[in-house]
Amino acid sequence: MRHHAVIVFIFTLSCLFSNDLIICKNNDISCADIHKDNTKTIEINKVEKVGKKLIEETNIKFIKSDFYPNNYDFDMSNTKSKNLETIAIITVNKLIDIQTNPKHSIFKKLVRSCPNLANNINIKRLQHKDAQCTLNRGIMIHYAPEDIYWCRDNGECVLGLFPKEEDERIKLLDDGIDARLDCKGTLIDEMQSICDLKK
Numbered sequence: 001m002r003h004h005a006v007i008v009f010i011f012t013l014s015c016l017f018s019n020d021l022i023i024c025k026n027n028d029i030s031c032a033d034i035h036k037d038n039t040k041t042i043e044i045n046k047v048e049k050v051g052k053k054l055i056e057e058t059n060i061k062f063i064k065s066d067f068y069p070n071n072y073d074f075d076m077s078n079t080k081s082k083n084l085e086t087i088a089i090i091t092v093n094k095l096i097d098i099q100t101n102p103k104h105s106i107f108k109k110l111v112r113s114c115p116n117l118a119n120n121i122n123i124k125r126l127q128h129k130d131a132q133c134t135l136n137r138g139i140m141i142h143y144a145p146e147d148i149y150w151c152r153d154n155g156e157c158v159l160g161l162f163p164k165e166e167d168e169r170i171k172l173l174d175d176g177i178d179a180r181l182d183c184k185g186t187l188i189d190e191m192q193s194i195c196d197l198k199k
Contacts, residue, residue: 027104029173036169040064048105057094058106063087084139086169091130095123108176114195122194131185135168
């Protein structure tokens, strides 16, 4: 029996730290940041507390997209490429309250421009809702023999690494869900009806 428990423990650890799946601790943005480009799936919970009371728990799964364009003008024969397009699956597992200035809430940025989100009736509407977002749509990094380019899916390329401040994966973890992100789902439908969301 003890041997079985050890095997289960080792299997669990291998799942947590395999190249296919990384499970980060609650609110550990640095963990997601470190692994975001080299892992197929990252899972993290955004958790908001008031004292010791849990008022929000939102699960986010980042799944690397299979997108790969082939419409660039420069020679790609000796180039290694990295896909930054990511699907984010967001599920609000628990929602009791939304603070005016939350630290970790998925509604962190939006509640400032739409305080109606924090109304009790609206909080109930947002509970157990989900969304799917396409982040960094069409963005690729190309490592050529002498240069690094990042490119959009329209073929437009810029010399250098993709700027971290433009990375929508980090924006989602730092600021929460935003009207400018490319998202759909029941969570977005409810937010749209509560707030006047404009792209």
